[in-house]
Amino acid sequence: MLDPFFKPKGVAIIGASRNPHKLGYGVVRNLKEYHYQGKIYPVNRSATEILGESCFANVNEIPDPVDLAVVIVPAPVVPDTLRDCGERGITHAIVVSGGFSETGKEGEQLEKELKAVADEMGIHVIGPNCIGTIDTHTPVNTTFVTGMPESGEIGFCSQSGAMVASVIDWARGAGVGFSRIVSLGNQVDVNETQMIEALREDRQTKVITAYIEGVSNGEKFLESAKKAALEKPFVALKGGRGESGAKAVASHTGALAGSAEAYKSAFKRSGVQQADTMEEMFDWARALAWQPLPKGKRVAVLTNAGGPAILAVDALEKAGMKLAELTKETKQYLQSRLPNAASVENPVDVLAGSGPGTYAVALDAILTDENVDSVVVIQAPQDWFLPASLAEVVGEVASTHDKPVIASIMGKASVEEALNILHKRKVPNVSFPERVASVLAAMVQRKEWLEMPNGTPEPFENISTTSAQTLANQQEWQQLLTQYGIALPPQQQVKSVDDAIAYADKIGYPVVLKVVSDDISHKTEVNGVKLNLNNAREVENAWHTIEASATEAGTNMEYGLVQKMFTKGQEVIIGIKRDDQFGPQVLFGTGGTDVELLKDVESALAPLNQQQAEQLIDATRAGTKLAGWRNQPPADREAVIDYVMRLSQLAKDLQQVKELEINPLYVLSEGQGAYAVDVRGFLAEATPEEIAST
Known part of the structure; x- marks a missing residue:
């Protein structure tokens, strides 16, 4: 056409x-x-x-x-x-x-x-x-x-x-x-x-690149982009990422999963790799067009100068890559052929006086090493051989191996001929060594996406969608969650302080007391939450304090919510935001009162299969903490994965849900489960004033 x-x-x-x-x-x-x-x-x-x-x-x-x-x-x-x-x-x-x-x-x-x-x-x-x-x-x-x-x-x-x-x-x-x-x-x-x-x-x-400010039809774009990405690399630069994601939203989830996040999620799901700059987009494109994909994240650095190598290593580690541990055989081979003062550890430093022949020997040995997935070749400017001669060597040796080689022959005025040679040999060159990190990380990202199962998840069988749809109104978010298999802590709405004390005595202390009012969205902002109440007197004092705070805020305390308080767990946030272009996305990250301050969140298009849910969780610091961090024992990560998948199905099933937030989802230790402590959401046709705070 x-x-x-x-x-x-x-x-x-x-x-x-x-x-x-x-x-x-x-x-x-x-x-x-x-x-x-x-x-x-x-x-x-x-x-x-x-x-x-x-x-x-x-x-x-x-x-x-x-x-x-x-x-x-x-x-x-x-x-x-x-x-x-x-x-x-x-x-x-x-x-x-x-x-x-x-x-x-x-x-x-x-x-x-x-x-x-x-x-x-x-x-x-x-x-x-x-x-x-x-x-x-x-x-x-x-x-x-x-x-x-x-x-x-x-x-x-x-x-x-x-x-x-x-x-x-x-x-x-x-x-x-x-x-x-x-x-x-x-x-x-x-x-x-x-x-x-x-x-x-x-x-x-061989590689598709695009500068995109918006898409004409989100569903068609996703279909075409994924079809393209399965056949050839697709790198995009999104313009307009600085727009506010907080407009016309009524929850932390809505604010954190704005339009820019929706594009990021859409790109990730369809295999489009999102660059941050034009320079980065074309760095990636050259490497993806010219070099084989690495088998893993292990990188070896070959250099004639320590400073540039240090910059490369710092950037590689920041990008999630790993320095390869060279085998004993490789190091012995290098030691016998490099200058005495050369370093045979990774980074391999052949020293400033070495020429193209030394580079050739070292590069061939490193590429042969079974522990190396990719190699970065750095050459700082010098005056005893032409950069073009090194380019010939790098291109020749790289062509005999099935591993990616990224060059950084540094400089400008003296390297034009060298760059022409590298381009003809299909070896990408970056002017400064820090840039190699994002290139190799993008190549690994492409490999991992191609290997990831992209199938649609099997729906949970214990959910009645018809019944759930009848529950989806502003007063019944918690019932909706339980229908989808997401547990709530022991809790009860009460009308009086006496009822609050009676229920607290029943479930055991400590408890939490919260204000319940359709007029209050963020309870903590009106002093509407009291934690760690250990006896009847503390519950009574908390009730009167919250009641006074609600009055001062210009509203009434319609009910109180008495809730069992958990300790020694971790707080995360999971939620739903429906994007006009791409549909529902699921959000995960660090929860609690500092969620918008820390902004440790990632999002993905719904629905999510097991691998996609794991990838979403592992992309955050909250996910790292779930696995155990310092003196914090591992939390019930499997329960979180299950809930993320269930929430993603809810998002797909119920088109009328515009936003839904569970913050915090309190995660207990391994095998002990997770509980939706606080829930907030509203429907597509609702206004922010109609938000239910439960």
């Missing part, structure tokens, strides 16, 4: 210009300069030829073949221009012109007219307000941007034209090859999901 954008038989440039400073001139120039082999048809009423190509007064005069139009005319005439293209039989158009929805209401209305004409005439449109497309293998360059990257394996699509222009210029200077580059603009027709499909289907594209 999108082939003519990359392999057109003929291109009409509507708005072509003889003025070298005009966009319409740049498109004709790029088609000719970069050796497009199809027909070029400039459309300009006042010119006879542009750059040797005959001009046409209008689209109707253009002969066959022509299947792509590049439209560079004022916005008000774009709809009529598209109609002319449709009548001529042109099926695909790139609308470079700006002045549409990005400019306000008037432009938005004009964009609707453009869309209506495109639909009526059956024209596929990229844009408006875009730069165009590049396919380096066809070759074709429909942009007006000066320059074109080398042919390569990386496909890039962007919702920002400025990003595309920058990448084109950067790629030329860095010597990085691309297969296809696309500027999507306002996406009136062709969107990011369709372009991902096109990049997946392109045999020349």
Whole structure:
């Protein structure tokens, strides 16, 4: 469907210009300069030829073949221009012109007219307000941007034209090859999901990269992204991550699992690897395109300088990688062949005076070591051999092993030739050694995602969805949880202080007393929770204190909740937040009163299978503590995994649940279970004022 954008038989440039400073001139120039082999048809009423190509007064005069139009005319005439293209039989158009929805209401209305004409005439449109497309293998360059990257394996699509222009210029200077580059603009027709499909289907594209500000349809994006990621690496940079996740939410879960977190969860589930910077995205892309995936996290560092190696090791450890323990045989071999003062421990330091031959011997030995999964080669600037000679050695040795090698031949002015050699040898190079860490971590992440079972979990059989739906109202969150198999501590709502004391005597001390009121969302903020009450007198005093605090806050203490208090356990938070684009996500992290301060949380799309629930938990410090931390014994991690999965099923079953938070979920020691101590939530149609606090 999108082939003519990359392999057109003929291109009409509507708005072509003889003025070298005009966009319409740049498109004709790029088609000719970069050796497009199809027909070029400039459309300009006042010119006879542009750059040797005959001009046409209008689209109707253009002969066959022509299947792509590049439209560079004022916005008000774009709809009529598209109609002319449709009548001529042109099926695909790139609308470079700006002045549409990005400019306000008037432009938005004009964009609707453009869309209506495109639909009526059956024209596929990229844009408006875009730069165009590049396919380096066809070759074709429909942009007006000066320059074109080398042919390569990386496909890039962007919702920002400025990003595309920058990448084109950067790629030329860095010597990085691309297969296809696309500027999507306002996406009136062709969107990011369709372009991902096109990049997946392109045999020349080995890695997909994308700059994404939003997606047109969350469900379709997830489906296409996962399909693509199963076939080739997919790296994305998400713009707009700084937006507040706390708007229109009514719980800690809602605030912590905002839009940025939803994208992060969606990317993770579909196998899209999210980079933090443009530099990082293309560092990862080169490595994923050029090098085999590592079998594990064990990294060896080969260097001629201690300082850069230390920086690399620090970054590797921070990224979750591990320094490989070289075998005794490898160290003995290195000791017999390296300078006497060299270090044969990892990092292996061949010293400043060593040349390419020494590097070759050491690199081959390290790559042969069974304890090594990947190698980082660092060379600090020196003046007794050319960096290009080291690049030849690294490329040659790396090609004889099935383990990834990442180079950091440091410097700028003296290393251009070396970089060209490494690129031809398909060995990625980073200017500074700290950058190797995120590259290798991304490669490990890709391997682990490919190996992780992605099947939909089997539903829990002891849950009656029909019955649960009838319970889902603002007063019955706790009953809903028990229906889904999530335990509550012994507790009871009471109307008087005497009833509170009687129930506390019944279940045994210590107990907790909480205010119950539909007008109070965060109980602790109105002094509405009293902990560790050890006798009747303390319960009585707590009741009167809470009652007074509620009155001072402008509300009434409708009920009190007496609850058994647990000790010597751990507090975590689990919750649900429904995202408008991607649906329900489940959140897990450190719980208690400091949840928003610490922000030790991760989220994942529901539903979760066992492995996905474990991965969610293990990605947090709270998960680390569950396994036992310092003087804290291991907690009942299995109960937490079970509850996370049950909550994820609830999120999938009950579409009307907008937010649900269990904070804290109190986790006892191994085998002793976990209890939902405090529950809060509201439905999709509810307003924040209707939140039930139970």
